[in-house]
Amino acid sequence: MLVHQFLENSAKQFPNRKAVWFKDEWATFSQIEKKANKIANFLIDRGLKRGDRVAILFENSFDYIISYYAVLKAGAITVELNTENKPGDLKFIINDCDASAIILQMKYLPLLNEIVGDLPNLTSVVADELPDGFESSSKFYIDFKRIYDHFNTKLLLRQKIIDLDIASIVYTSGSTGTPKGAVLSHLNIISNTRSIVEYLKLTYVDRVMVILPFFYVYGKSLLNTHFYVGGSVVIDNRFVFPNAVLETMKKTECTGFAGVPSTFSILLNNSALNKYDFPSLRYLTQAGGAMAPAIQQKVALAFSPAQLYIMYGATEASARLSYLSPEVLDSKWGSIGKAIPNVELFVADESGNPLPPGESGEIVARGSNIMMGYWKDEEETSNVLKNSLYFTGDLGKEDEEGYLYVVGRKKDMIKVGANRISPKEIEEKLLENPKIHEVAVIGTEDEILGEAIKAFIVLNNSNKLLSTDEIMNYCKKRLPHFKVPKYVEIIKSLPKNSSGKILKHKLQGLNSKN
Numbered sequence: 338m339l340v341h342q343f344l345e346n347s348a349k350q351f352p353n354r355k356a357v358w359f360k361d362e363w364a365t366f367s368q369i370e371k372k373a374n375k376i377a378n379f380l381i382d383r384g385l386k387r388g389d390r391v392a393i394l395f396e397n398s399f400d401y402i403i404s405y406y407a408v409l410k411a412g413a414i415t416v417e418l419n420t421e422n423k424p425g426d427l428k429f430i431i432n433d434c435d436a437s438a439i440i441l442q443m444k445y446l447p448l449l450n451e452i453v454g455d456l457p458n459l460t461s462v463v464a465d466e467l468p469d470g471f472e473s474s475s476k477f478y479i480d481f482k483r484i485y486d487h488f489n490t491k492l493l494l495r496q497k498i499i500d501l502d503i504a505s506i507v508y509t510s511g512s513t514g515t516p517k518g519a520v521l522s523h524l525n526i527i528s529n530t531r532s533i534v535e536y537l538k539l540t541y542v543d544r545v546m547v548i549l550p551f552f553y554v555y556g557k558s559l560l561n562t563h564f565y566v567g568g569s570v571v572i573d574n575r576f577v578f579p580n581a582v583l584e585t586m587k588k589t590e591c592t593g594f595a596g597v598p599s600t601f602s603i604l605l606n607n608s609a610l611n612k613y614d615f616p617s618l619r620y621l622t623q624a625g626g627a628m629a630p631a632i633q634q635k636v637a638l639a640f641s642p643a644q645l646y647i648m649y650g651a652t653e654a655s656a657r658l659s660y661l662s663p664e665v666l667d668s669k670w671g672s673i674g675k676a677i678p679n680v681e682l683f684v685a686d687e688s689g690n691p692l693p694p695g696e697s698g699e700i701v702a703r704g705s706n707i708m709m710g711y712w713k714d715e716e717e718t719s720n721v722l723k724n725s726l727y728f729t730g731d732l733g734k735e736d737e738e739g740y741l742y743v744v745g746r747k748k749d750m751i752k753v754g755a756n757r758i759s760p761k762e763i764e765e766k767l768l769e770n771p772k773i774h775e776v777a778v779i780g781t782e783d784e785i786l787g788e789a790i791k792a793f794i795v796l797n798n799s800n801k802l803l804s805t806d807e808i809m810n811y812c813k814k815r816l817p818h819f820k821v822p823k824y825v826e827i828i829k830s831l832p833k834n835s836s837g838k839i840l841k842h843k844l845q846g847l848n849s850k851n
Contacts, residue, residue, distance in 0.1 A: 339523045340504050341409035343530070343564040344370055351541065351567045357399055358571040358589050364399050366567070369406070371490040376407035376463070376481075378488040380438065383461050383477075387412040387496045388503065390434045394418040394427075394441035394449070397551050397572045400465045400481065402560065404440045405551070412496025413438075415505045416518070417552035420445070421835045428452040430508050430516055431459065434712060443467065500524040506712050507554055509652045518712035519652045529655035529706035530561045532677040536660055537593075537620060537646065541567035544617075545593040546586045548576045548600065553836040555624050558656040559595055576600070579608035590617040594640075597625030597837035599775060601636045606774050606797045610639055624648040624657070626838060627743055627761055629768040630670035637666060649673035649743070651729055653721065655706040658682055658729075659741060671765075672740045673733075680704035682741065684733050689724040692735075697744055700733040701726040732759070749841075751780035751788050756819045763790065763822065766815045772796060772803045777831050777839050781824065789823035793844055795831055803827075 347356070348370035356366040380391070391408045393415055395401040408415045416434050418427060427448065431439065438461040441449060446464060453459065460477060467480045504526055506518040533539070545563055547570050549556035563570050573585045583604075586594060596604075601623065604610050621640055623633075628647070637645045644663035650656050659682055661674030676682035681703040684692045692698045707727045710718035721728050732745040745759030752758070760778035767776045775795040783789035792812075796803055805825040812821045832843040 338527055339409070339498055339500060340526050340561065341373075341406045343561055344373065344406045347564055347567040354541070354567060355569050356564070357402060357569065358585075359397075359399050366564075369399070369403055372403045372485065373407040373410060374490055374492045375485055375488040376403060376440075377410035378493055379463075379479075379484045380407065380411040380413065380461075381494050381496075382488070383438070385411050385413055385438065387498060389413045389438075390416050390436040390506065392416045392418055392431055392434075392436040392439040392441075393552075394420065394439060394445045395465075395551075396420055396442060397547060397556070397574055398442075400442070401551055404463075405560075408440070409504060410492055412498050414503045417505065417507065417557075419508075419552055419835060420550065424448060424451045426516060428455055430518070431456050433516075434506055434518060437461065438463065440464075446471075498523070500527060503709070507552075507652050517714050517717050520709040520712050521655050522709055525655045525706050525708060526561065528679060528704065529558065529657055529677075530565050532679050532706070533558060533562050533657055534566055535678050536662075537562070537622070539563065539566050539568060539593075543568040543592045543619070544590065545570055545595065546582070546589075546591040547572050547595070548574070548582055549595060549597070549625075549837075550835050553625075554652045554656040555595065555597070555650070555836070576603070579603055579610075583608060583610065583613050586618075587613060587615055591615070592617055592619040593622070594618065594620075594643075595622045595624075598623065598628040598632065599831075599833060599837040599839070601628065601632060602775055605632070605635055605639065615640070615643065618643040620644045620646060620663075622646045622648055624650055625836060627765075629765040631765070631769040633666070633670060647672070647674060649741075651727075653708045653727060653729075654680075654702060654704070655708070657706070658702050658704075661740070665740075669740050672736075672742050674741065675739055676702075676704075680706060684735050684741070685726070685728075689726045689728075694735050694737045694739075697732055697734045699747065700729045700731045700741065700743070702729065703727070751778075751790055753780075753783075753788055753790060753819055754786045758790065758820055760790075763792065763812070763816065763820055766812065767792060767794070767808070769815075770803075770808075770811055773808075774798070775831055775839075777841055777844055778822065779841055779844050783823070790820070791824040791826065792822040793831060793847070794825060794827045795829065796827060 348366040352367035355363045357364045391413045435458045440463040443466045462478045500523040504523045505521045508516040508518045571589045573582045575581045647661040649659045659674045684698040685701045763778045764776050774797045777793045780788040781791045808825045832840045
């Protein structure tokens with residue numbers, strides 16, 4: 338099987354079934370399949386060859402899904418671009434992967450035009466629509482309407498592809514400051530998709546509420562898993578208005594919802610969640626970083642009887658590595674659970690040897706979902722793929738029953754004097770305070786101890802009466818003295834990327850006065 342066959346098989350088996358909801362409209366599998374074939378035929382007609390790279394710059398939409406599967410049908414490799422990227426990062430990524438084409442939303446044309454003269458390998462620009470009178474002398478531009486008007490609804494030429502071929506290059510932050518591209522094969526994605534489908538027990542009756550961007554591997558896994566089983570996805574890009582999303586979720590009778598920790602904090606603190614009931618909702622999933630046990634408990638209670646799955650993974654793992662079964666949630670708060678089907682996951686020493694329960698080490702993984710490596714970056718690849726294992730960079734420990742716990746990040750540790758401290762433990766304690774909405778803890782330079790702890794706090798909107806002194810006293814009562822923050826700063830919001838991940842490196846810039 339190949340990734341685009343998720344769509345092809347569902348279109349054949351369920352041609353008229355509702356596949357995607359977006360802006361109060363439904364599209365069927367057959368409708369998406371026909372349009373994806375038209376764009377694939379165009380790309381092949383333009384000379385696209387097996388293994389060529391095609392960049393995609395779209396918000397979640399019908400057109401995004403059509404473009405994604407079209408590129409794969411054409412035998413090419415998708416390079417999906419973060420819609421928040423600045424021109425410099427876009428130029429770097431497009432040139433780094435030598436993309437020969439880009440498919441994008443019209444709203445991003447001005448962004449592309451800033452750098453198009455510095456993209457020597459780009460030969461085709463495909464937009465959902467083009468402005469009236471739009472012309473370009475340097476590149477070939479075409480819109481979806483012209484493609485839909487002139488190309489066949491059946492795929493006329495099938496490229497020879499096997500599941501070991503590359504399906505996607507997903508760029509993520511690099512330790513050197515420049516993006517690095519995780520190379521995912523069809524086999525990587527298919528293996529992970531099957532495993533997720535198995536433990537979530539997904540079937541064609543499932544329908545997931547999607548607020549996470551598809552360029553993010555967690556978001557993409559929602560699309561692929563549901564298309565794999567013939568289920569459906571509901572797209573709502575209005576999470577800045579969380580009540581609108583809750584309305585959509587109820588109206589479309591979603592059976593699943595997925596979010597990162599900040600997603601659930603917003604729903605708990607800044608929405609009318611307690612006024613809603615979701616009779617169709619069967620499950621929730623949370624990944625994209627650690628969620629404090631205190632928040633997990635509130636989420637599980639707020640959405641009951643829907644079941645909460647705590648999950649753990651990485652871009653390099655095609656999304657998922659472990660999950661915590663809802664059946665043991667009450668006895669394993671804070672755990673990331675056990676390995677998903679067809680993955681081996683354990684705590685190891687620096688050589689990859691398993692460590693006994695209770696001993697801390699790096700979490701490592703084996704499985705057919707693990708990436709092939711980083712695109713054109715042997716050094717970064719060799720840092721994480723060693724001895725046939727993927728070294729996640731996360732520090733963890735395992736209990737006597739085999740359940741895993743993340744205790745910190747190798748590069749995220751704060752060294753205060755002789756003590757190495759995980760910010761995660763401090764963040765979790767602070768989030769147990771009902772007046773605190775979000776928190777991020779970093780290390781700051783200290784002349785005596787080397788580093789000191791600083792906490793950035795976002796307060797719950799309904800509870801503004803909390804001073805930095807009160808926060809400090811709260812910590813002193815709950816943490817050893819060497820883990821109590823030396824500095825506390827209350828801010829309006831934490832810097833995040835479009836997938837909701839907190840960008841701690843940007844907090845360092847706010848830290849210069851201390």
